[in-house]
Amino acid sequence: MKAVEALLKVENKLPVNLKFCIKGEEEIGSSHLPQFLSQNKEKLACDVVVISDSDMRDRGVPAITYSLRGLCALEVSLKTANTTDLHSGMFGGGGQNANHLLVQLLSTLHDANGKVNVDHFYDEVLELTEFEKEQIKALGFDEEKLKKSLGLTELTGGETNYPYPEKISSRPTLELNGIWGGFQGEGTKTVIPNEAPGKITCRLVNNQNPEKIQGLIKKYLEEQAPKGCTVKVTLQDTGNPFLTPIDHMMIQKAAEAYEQVYGASPVYKREGGSIPIVLDFNHTLNTPVVLMGFGLPDENLHAPNEHFNLENFDKGSLTICSFLERV
Numbered sequence: 001m002k003a004v005e006a007l008l009k010v011e012n013k014l015p016v017n018l019k020f021c022i023k024g025e026e027e028i029g030s031s032h033l034p035q036f037l038s039q040n041k042e043k044l045a046c047d048v049v050v051i052s053d054s055d056m057r058d059r060g061v062p063a064i065t066y067s068l069r070g071l072c073a074l075e076v077s078l079k080t081a082n083t084t085d086l087h088s089g090m091f092g093g094g095g096q097n098a099n100h101l102l103v104q105l106l107s108t109l110h111d112a113n114g115k116v117n118v119d120h121f122y123d124e125v126l127e128l129t130e131f132e133k134e135q136i137k138a139l140g141f142d143e144e145k146l147k148k149s150l151g152l153t154e155l156t157g158g159e160t161n162y163p164y165p166e167k168i169s170s171r172p173t174l175e176l177n178g179i180w181g182g183f184q185g186e187g188t189k190t191v192i193p194n195e196a197p198g199k200i201t202c203r204l205v206n207n208q209n210p211e212k213i214q215g216l217i218k219k220y221l222e223e224q225a226p227k228g229c230t231v232k233v234t235l236q237d238t239g240n241p242f243l244t245p246i247d248h249m250m251i252q253k254a255a256e257a258y259e260q261v262y263g264a265s266p267v268y269k270r271e272g273g274s275i276p277i278v279l280d281f282n283h284t285l286n287t288p289v290v291l292m293g294f295g296l297p298d299e300n301l302h303a304p305n306e307h308f309n310l311e312n313f314d315k316g317s318l319t320i321c322s323f324l325e326r327v
Contacts, residue, residue: 003324030276038284047327048289049288051290052316056295061262062267062319064255064267066245067205068271069169069241070210071202072202074199074234075198076105077195077196077231078198078230079194084194087190098182102181108224113159118217121174121217124209126207131246132170136269139267158171174200181197202217214235218233238276241279246268253323254290254292261322275291294312294313
């Protein structure tokens, strides 16, 4: 909006027609926006959608996010034949323990190399091109610095045959987000749990269908259910992955604008996170989406003292102006 204000003050007109779509549902999943897009396709018709909700590589080093991972969520609940927890003194060593069985079941979801064991999970996953791999390397990665900042001694999660930067941006994941069951309070209670729930989410890459992946995982868990118990899987939220080809004209115009203002060519990056609504814009309006972000990695997103760098406030406005003029 500041870029538009500047262009109107200087030129007294805009180089292109602009439409603003402003919403306040980002942190609750934007549940009403897809329907709004469908109902207002004619009003929102355009040649390109620009969203500034991504970040740069570093200070003075612009980046264009051309890919976002999608997601899907499930909850699994394993129950033994009993309707209540059992006394471990009377039944310990003989009665089935739901916690044990759930841990055993979930441990089969990955093999020893971190690969997801679910059949057809990777069917639609495409390998990166050599250019994309070069762009990931150009982003730079300091393993020791990251481990220190996170308080970790190892970064060995996920598929062991892929480098860390690829694993967190361009590979799909299956994560266990929560496991519980039995007695949760202070102290000790000698019970054998009869029910153990767990939460699962997946980050998905371009071409993967969230609903299909949910179905594959559900089928796997139900088929692998240990004898003597039942497994119930509840399907939850989904979000589609997104990718705009790097060589798309609109992406290249954005790159030219960044280079003009920052004096440096942007690097192209895949983002490990998700902005599910991006694909809705892409599909519903049948138009490319360009993510032109200006945030920095150290701006404490969603945390205390979240802030925005003033240099990028200025240069971001200039970059948007340049992009609109180039388009």
